[in-house]
Amino acid sequence: MANLARKWIILSVEYILVLALLPSYTDAKRTKEKIYIDLQTQNACFRSLNATHQIGCTSSSEGNVGVLHYLETQDDYSWILKDGPNPPYVVLMNSLEFNSSYLDILVASQRVNGILVINVLENQTLTPFPGQFSADKSCPNDAYGMYHKDKDYSNCRKQQWNVGGTDIGMMFKDYSIPMFSLPNEDDVTKLISTCYERFNRPINGTPRNYPLCAVQLNDRMDAAKDSVTCTRRTNRITNLSNPVRYCDPLGDKNIVATMKTVNSTEQRLNKSVIVFATKMDSLAMFHNEYPASDSTVTGIVTVLAVAEALGATRQEIQDMPTAKDIMFTLFQGESFDYIGSSRMVYDMDSNSTQFPQEISEKVVSLQEIRLDDIHSFVEVSQVGLRDQGKLWIHTDPITRPKLQDPTQLSDMIQSLKSIGSRLDVDLANVTEDTPLPPASVQRFLMKANIPAIVLTDHEKQFTNKYYNSRFDLPSKINVSDHGNQSDPSDDTQTQSLTDLATTLAQFLYKLSTGKDAPSTLKANKDTVESLLQCFLYNQHCELFRRSIDPDDAESLEKAKKPFPFYVSVNLNTNQVTTLTHHILAQYLGEKVNTSKDSCKAPDNDKTHQFLWIQGNLKPNATDNSRVGACIKSTTMLTTAKSPAFDIDGYDWLSGTYSTWTESVWEPLKVRIFLVPSQQFQTTTLSLGVVIMLVSFVIVYFINEQSDILFTHPTSNRYYTY
Numbered sequence: 001m002a003n004l005a006r007k008w009i010i011l012s013v014e015y016i017l018v019l020a021l022l023p024s025y026t027d028a029k030r031t032k033e034k035i036y037i038d039l040q041t042q043n044a045c046f047r048s049l050n051a052t053h054q055i056g057c058t059s060s061s062e063g064n065v066g067v068l069h070y071l072e073t074q075d076d077y078s079w080i081l082k083d084g085p086n087p088p089y090v091v092l093m094n095s096l097e098f099n100s101s102y103l104d105i106l107v108a109s110q111r112v113n114g115i116l117v118i119n120v121l122e123n124q125t126l127t128p129f130p131g132q133f134s135a136d137k138s139c140p141n142d143a144y145g146m147y148h149k150d151k152d153y154s155n156c157r158k159q160q161w162n163v164g165g166t167d168i169g170m171m172f173k174d175y176s177i178p179m180f181s182l183p184n185e186d187d188v189t190k191l192i193s194t195c196y197e198r199f200n201r202p203i204n205g206t207p208r209n210y211p212l213c214a215v216q217l218n219d220r221m222d223a224a225k226d227s228v229t230c231t232r233r234t235n236r237i238t239n240l241s242n243p244v245r246y247c248d249p250l251g252d253k254n255i256v257a258t259m260k261t262v263n264s265t266e267q268r269l270n271k272s273v274i275v276f277a278t279k280m281d282s283l284a285m286f287h288n289e290y291p292a293s294d295s296t297v298t299g300i301v302t303v304l305a306v307a308e309a310l311g312a313t314r315q316e317i318q319d320m321p322t323a324k325d326i327m328f329t330l331f332q333g334e335s336f337d338y339i340g341s342s343r344m345v346y347d348m349d350s351n352s353t354q355f356p357q358e359i360s361e362k363v364v365s366l367q368e369i370r371l372d373d374i375h376s377f378v379e380v381s382q383v384g385l386r387d388q389g390k391l392w393i394h395t396d397p398i399t400r401p402k403l404q405d406p407t408q409l410s411d412m413i414q415s416l417k418s419i420g421s422r423l424d425v426d427l428a429n430v431t432e433d434t435p436l437p438p439a440s441v442q443r444f445l446m447k448a449n450i451p452a453i454v455l456t457d458h459e460k461q462f463t464n465k466y467y468n469s470r471f472d473l474p475s476k477i478n479v480s481d482h483g484n485q486s487d488p489s490d491d492t493q494t495q496s497l498t499d500l501a502t503t504l505a506q507f508l509y510k511l512s513t514g515k516d517a518p519s520t521l522k523a524n525k526d527t528v529e530s531l532l533q534c535f536l537y538n539q540h541c542e543l544f545r546r547s548i549d550p551d552d553a554e555s556l557e558k559a560k561k562p563f564p565f566y567v568s569v570n571l572n573t574n575q576v577t578t579l580t581h582h583i584l585a586q587y588l589g590e591k592v593n594t595s596k597d598s599c600k601a602p603d604n605d606k607t608h609q610f611l612w613i614q615g616n617l618k619p620n621a622t623d624n625s626r627v628g629a630c631i632k633s634t635t636m637l638t639t640a641k642s643p644a645f646d647i648d649g650y651d652w653l654s655g656t657y658s659t660w661t662e663s664v665w666e667p668l669k670v671r672i673f674l675v676p677s678q679q680f681q682t683t684t685l686s687l688g689v690v691i692m693l694v695s696f697v698i699v700y701f702i703n704e705q706s707d708i709l710f711t712h713p714t715s716n717r718y719y720t721y
C-alpha cells in the first residue's frame with residue numbers, strides 16, 4: 001500500500017506544479033486544439049519498384065511536417081526556395097504548374113517537405129487544365145517493346161508518341177517527399193482559408209507571427225531500393241505466423257474468349273486463330289485517379305461492342321470447319337512494361353507452361369493455343385480522338401517483309417478500309433516506315449512473324465494529350481454524364497465508336513470466314529452508350545449490376561469513382577477485369593436455364609465456363625431483388641503476372657520481363673494543425689525539465705522519509721510501479 005500512496009502523492013505534486021505553471025501557455029494550446037483537421041484525401045503518390053530502381057513517393061515514418069505555403073505567383077516560388085524564414089514548407093500548388101520542371105526544382109531545394117496538388121475537376125477555376133500532361137514517358141514501354149536496341153526505331157527515334165510525357169516520365173522518378181492530390185473541394189478550402197490565409201500568408205512580403213499553420217503528410221512506404229531487395233525480404237522465412245510483406249508484384253488477370261469451342265480431342269490447326277485485342281489498364285501519378293478515357297476505355301468499349309455483334313454469328317462460325325477462330329483478348333498490366341501480353345506470349349511459347357492455363361477451380365481449359373496457331377492480330381488502341389477525322393492503321397516495318405504470305409497483311413488492310421468506307425468510317429494507313437506505337441502485339445512480334453495491325457486515333461504523335469494521366473477524362477473524349485437521360489443530345493462519340501465496332505465486326509467476320517459479312521451484322525449503339533456511361537461515370541449502372549456475381553454486389557456499391565484502371569498488385573482480381581469478363585461472357589455465351597447451385601460445368605465439358613450473375617430485376621419486385629442467371633461461355637481469366645516472378649533463377653537485370661512491384665504502405669493521412677512559436681516550444685521543453693527535476697527531489701525525499709510518512713501493516717502483495 002505504501003508504494004501506491006507514494007505514487008499518488010508524487011502525481012498530485014506534479015499535477016499542482018503543472019497547473020501552477022501552465023496558464024500562460026493555454027492560449028496557444030487552446031488554438032491548437034481547435035485546429036487539428038484531418039483531410040479526406042487518400043490520393044497519394046506511392047512507391048513502386050523494379051529490378052533496379054524505386055520510384056514514387058514516401059514520407060518518414062512519423063509523417064512529414066511543414067508550414068503550409070500556397071504557390072499562387074512567382075513570388076511564392078522565391079519565398080519557398082529562398083526567402084521564407086520558416087522552412088521546411090509543405091506547398092499547395094495548382095495543376096498547371098505541377099509538372100516535371102517545377103517538381104524537380106521544389107524537391108531539389110530541400111526546403112519542401114511535402115506537396116499537395118489541387119485536382120478538383122468539377123471546378124475549373126481551381127483546376128484549370130494544362131494543354132498537355134502525361135505522367136508517363138514520352139516513349140512509353142520502349143525498353144520492353146520490340147524496338148528496344150533497334151538502330152532505326154529504338155527510343156522513338158522515328159516518332160515521339162507521347163508528347164505530354166517526359167523523357168524519364170514524371171511518375172518514374174524517385175521523390176524523397178510525400179505528395180497527395182486533392183480531388184475534394186472541402187479539403188482545398190480548409191487548406192486555403194482555414195489554414196493558409198488565416199495564419200501563414202505573408203502580409204506585404206512580411207512573414208506572419210506564430211502560431212503558424214502546418215500540414216503533416218503520412219505516406220510511409222515499407223519497401224525500399226528495388227524489387228529484388230523487397231521480394232527477398234518479403235520471402236525471408238520467419239518464425240512468425242504472419243510473415244511481413246514489403247512489396248507485391250503488380251499483376252492481375254487477362255481475359256480471353258474464343259468464338260469456337262475446340263474439344264479436347266481435337267487439335268488447333270496452325271494459323272487458325274485471329275487475336276482481337278486491347279488493354280484494360282492505365283497509370284497515373286496519384287492513387288485512385290486513373291480515368292483512362294481515351295488511353296483505355298475507348299478500346300475496351302469497342303472490343304465489347306464487337307463481341308456482342310459477333311456473338312450473334314457464333315453458331316455459324318462454329319459450324320464452319322474452315323472458319324478461323326477469333327480470340328477476344330483483354331490484357332492487364334500493359335502500362336508497366338507489358339505484364340499481361342508478355343505473360344501470354346511466355347505461356348504460349350514455353351514447353352513448361354500452357355496457354356490457356358487454369359488459374360482457379362472455376363475455370364476449365366480451352367484447347368491449347370500456341371504462337372504458331374495465331375493467324376493474325378488485330379489490336380484496338382486509343383480510338384476516341386481521331387486525327388483529321390480518321391482512324392489510323394499501324395503495322396510493323398521489321399516483321400512485314402518476313403511474313404510467310406506477303407499479301408496477307410495488305411489484303412487485311414484493304415478489306416478493313418473498304419468495309420470502313422461503306423460504313424462512313426474513314427480509315428487510313430500510316431507510312432510504311434513508321435514503327436508501331438506502344439502496343440501489346442509488340443510482345444508477340446518479338447517472338448513470331450504474325451500479320452498484325454494496330455488501330456489508333458493518331459497518325460503520328462498521340463492525339464490524346466493526357467495519355468496515362470489524371471486528366472484523361474471523359475469530357476476530353478466528349479462523353480458527358482447522361483445520368484438517367486435515355487436520349488442524350490451529344491452522342492457523337494457513341495455513334496463513332498458504334499460505327500467502328502460495326503466495321504471491325506464485319507472485318508473480323510470476313511477474315512474468319514472468307515465471306516462478306518451480312519449487312520445485318522451491326523454493333524448496338526445502346527450497348528456502346530451504356531458501356532461508356534458505366535466505365536466513365538456510373539459504376540452503379542444497370543449493365544454492371546446485372547453482370548456482377550451476387551456475392552460481389554456489395555463491392556460494386558463501394559466502387560471508387562472514377563473507376564480505377566490501375567493494374568494494382570497481383571493479390572485479387574480487379575473489379576474492371578471481373579466486370580469486363582462477365583459482360584464479355586454474356587455477349588459471346590448463352591444463358592442456361594438453371595439454378596445457382598447447378599450453374600457449373602458438367603464433368604464431361606472441358607471447354608465452357610459457367611458463371612452465375614445477378615441478372616435482371618425481378619418483375620414487380622419492390623426490393624430490387626434480381627432473378628439471377630447462369631451464363632455458359634468460353635470466356636476465361638488467365639494469368640497476368642510477369643514471368644519474372646515465376647521463373648526459377650530469373651536474371652533480374654536481363655530486361656526481358658517486367659519486374660514492377662508496389663510497396664506496402666502504412667495508413668495514409670493528411671492533417672492540418674497549428675505550430676506554436678519556437679519560444680513556446682522551448683519553454684514547454686524547459687518546463688518539462690523543471691518538473692522532472694522537482695519530481696526527482698520529491699521522490700528522493702519521500703523514499704528517504706517513507707517509514708515516517710507511511711506506517712503500514714505488513715503486506716505480502718506486490719505492485720509494480
Ligand SMILES: *[C@@H]1O[C@H](CO)[C@@H](O)[C@H](O)[C@H]1NC(C)=O
Binds near residue numbers: 053055173655
Ligand atoms: C527501372 O525503372 C527505371 C525508371 O523508369 C529505369 O530507368 C530502369 O531502367 C528500370 N530498370 C529495369 C530493370 O527495367
Ligand SMILES: *[C@@H]1O[C@H](CO)[C@@H](O)[C@H](O)[C@H]1NC(C)=O
Binds near residue numbers: 593594
Ligand atoms: C426454366 O426452368 C423452369 C424450371 O425448370 C421452367 O419452369 C421454365 O419454364 C424454364 N424457362 C425457360 C425459358 O425455359
